[in-house]
Amino acid sequence: MQKKIIALAIAGLSSAAFAQTNVTLSGLVDVGYYSQSMQTAGIADTKTFAAANNSATSQFNITINEDLGGGMKAKFFGETDWAPTTNGGTGLLNSYNYLELSGNWGAIRGGNLNTDALYALIGAQPFGTGIGGAISGSFGRLSRGGSNGTFGAANAGTAGITTEGEQAFTAAVNAGAGSRSVRVNNSIQYSTPTWSGFSASLQMAKQNDDAAVAAAGNTAGFQALGMKYNNGPINVYYVNEQIKSGAVAPGNAAGLGVGEKVTHNILSGNYTFGPATVYAGWTSSKNSGNAAVNIDARSWNLALKYQVNGALSLAANVVRVDVKSAGDQDRNLNSLGLDYAMSKRSTAYVRYETGDNDRSSLTGNGIGGFTRWGAGLRHSF
Numbered sequence: 471m472q473k474k475i476i477a478l479a480i481a482g483l484s485s486a487a488f489a490q491t492n493v494t495l496s497g498l499v500d501v502g503y504y505s506q507s508m509q510t511a512g513i514a515d516t517k518t519f520a521a522a523n524n525s526a527t528s529q530f531n532i533t534i535n536e537d538l539g540g541g542m543k544a545k546f547f548g549e550t551d552w553a554p555t556t557n558g559g560t561g562l563l564n565s566y567n568y569l570e571l572s573g574n575w576g577a578i579r580g581g582n583l584n585t586d587a588l589y590a591l592i593g594a595q596p597f598g599t600g601i602g603g604a605i606s607g608s609f610g611r612l613s614r615g616g617s618n619g620t621f622g623a624a625n626a627g628t629a630g631i632t633t634e635g636e637q638a639f640t641a642a643v644n645a646g647a648g649s650r651s652v653r654v655n656n657s658i659q660y661s662t663p664t665w666s667g668f669s670a671s672l673q674m675a676k677q678n679d680d681a682a683v684a685a686a687g688n689t690a691g692f693q694a695l696g697m698k699y700n701n702g703p704i705n706v707y708y709v710n711e712q713i714k715s716g717a718v719a720p721g722n723a724a725g726l727g728v729g730e731k732v733t734h735n736i737l738s739g740n741y742t743f744g745p746a747t748v749y750a751g752w753t754s755s756k757n758s759g760n761a762a763v764n765i766d767a768r769s770w771n772l773a774l775k776y777q778v779n780g781a782l783s784l785a786a787n788v789v790r791v792d793v794k795s796a797g798d799q800d801r802n803l804n805s806l807g808l809d810y811a812m813s814k815r816s817t818a819y820v821r822y823e824t825g826d827n828d829r830s831s832l833t834g835n836g837i838g839g840f841t842r843w844g845a846g847l848r849h850s851f
Contacts, residue, residue, distance in 0.1 A: 490537040497530040499554055500600075502819070502846015509838035522553040524844030525600040525807075525819045529565065545570040545579075566653055580658045586671060586696030587612075587651035587736050590707035594738035594751025596775040596785040601821035601844055602805030604771065604789045609803055609827055610648035611791055613755040613767035615713055615732045648791070648801060648827060649755075651711060651734065654692050667701030677716050690715045690726060706739040730760040749773035749787075767793040769801075781811045789825070801827050820845045 504521030522528055534546040549565040568581030591611065597603035604611050657675040677691030694711040714731040726732065738751035750772055757765040773787040785807040793799045803825035810818045822843040 490539075492535050494533040494535075495531070496533065496851060497528075498526055498848065498850045499528050500524060500526045500846060500848045501528075501554055502844050504842075504844040506840065506842040508840050518555075520555040521844060521846070522555045523600065524821050524846055525809075525848050526598050527551050527600075528554050532563075540573075542571070542573045545572065574663065576660060576662045578658070578660050582653055582655050583657045583659050583673060584653045585651045585673065585711065586694055586698075586707070586709045587711050587734060588653070589698075590696070590709045590736040590738045591650075591751065591753075593705055593707050593740060593749075594771055595749050595773040595787045596747065597773075597787055597805060597807055597821070601842055602785070602787050602803075602807050602823045604787065604803050604805075605650050609801070609825065610650035611751075611753050611769040611771075611789065612649045612651060612734050613791075613793055614757050614763070614765040615649055615726050657692065664700075667699050667704075669698055669700075671696045677714065703742040704739070705741075707736070709734070709736040711736070726757075727760040727762065730757055730763075732757045732765070745777040747775045749775070764795045765793075766795050767791065783809045783811075785809070801825065815851060816847060816849045818845075818847050 500523050502521060502524050504516070504518045504524055506516045508515060528551065530550045530552065532546070532548045536544045538544055546569050548563045548567045550562055551565040566582065566584045568579040568583055570577055570579035572578075588605070591605045592598055592603070595603055599605060654673065654675050657673055659671055659673040661671040662669050673692070673694045673696070675692040691714045692712070694709060696707070696709045698708070699706040711734040712731060713726065715726045715728060733754075733756050735754045736751070737753075738749070740747055740749040751770065753767075753769045755765055755767040757763065769789065769791040771787060771789040773785070775783060775785045777783045785805075787803070787805045787807075789801075789803040789805075791801040793801075803823055805821070805823035807822070808820045812818060820843070822841075824839075824841045826839045
């Protein structure tokens with residue numbers, strides 16, 4: 471009897487303490503067939519009957535919100551990315567994670583944060599992070615270093631495709647190879663309130679030049695200014711992103727040299743009218759402070775999504791990357807997609823892309839021509 475009374479008392483206290491707190495579990499699962507053909511020595515063609523993440527990243531999310539009163543709120547968001555076809559991943563909460571405090575003054579969050587560049591590149595096309603979007607690991611629109619975790623430690627590999635799917639940056643032939651901007655460890659971000667559709671944010675991470683931790687990989691400094699306009703059928707994004715190494719070569723900065731700075735600019739948007747949505751995007755990548763490597767690259771894309779009826783939609787994307795230096799490693803991508811909504815949460819899809827990730831006459835670790843396609847089912851919950 472006494473144990474029951476204690477249990478009821480604890481339950482009552484817990485209920486009172488967390489009365490203003492709610493927990494939401496959500497996620498996505500993407501499973502299907504995948505096939506690729508690569509025009510590169512050492513990288514075999516692949517055909518996989520049960521493949522994951524052709525059209526989106528499978529994930530499991532935990533969101534905890536607490537109303538602090540007076541317009542103030544606290545929030546925790548934790549994302550776990552996983553591969554359902556291999557029963558694997560890299561552990562719980564291995565992706566986009568943050569703790570946030572918000573109010574009528576805006577929001578400040580800290581953690582392993584997605585970059586505004588990621589959202590700007592997603593906003594430039596209807597394929598998301600999957601096949602056809604031009605922001606996958608093996609095709610990036612940016613050049614000479616991006617941000618992925620601790621600025622893409624795997625990007626500093628020396629041959630072929632590294633474990634993160636990015637091209638190697640250490641060989642001179644790959645100095646202008648494709649990169650992407652995904653998320654940054656140990657970063658902090660402030661986001662303004664939204665005024666008539668306009669908002670802005672500033673994200674930063676501290677540069678670490680401590681030679682004593684060289685074996686673990688020093689990190690580069692990171693800062694990004696993002697601005698966006700989201701109002702009705704119009705969505706526009708602009709991002710200026712800078713990654714800078716210091717006096718010690720950063721082991722986790724995509725192979726950047728000592729004192730090197732890479733600047734990315736991204737402008738993108740989309741407009742919906744009737745059943746059609748048109749997309750466009752432009753990027754530039756430049757570096758300074760590295761006499762051995764000179765990067766000056768541009769990219770553009772045009773895309774279209776057409777809603778045939780309430781269930782069926784078609785999509786297309788054309789991407790061109792012009793690298794004016796570092797071996798003139800121009801790249802291109804053309805993609806098609808089809809979605810059929812079987813319900814509000816389950817969608818059957820087909821994705822196809824073909825292109826070239828190193829159109830120069832140089833040889834080395836870069837990817838040449840490639841064709842990829844996949845079909846499957848995507849379910850959100």
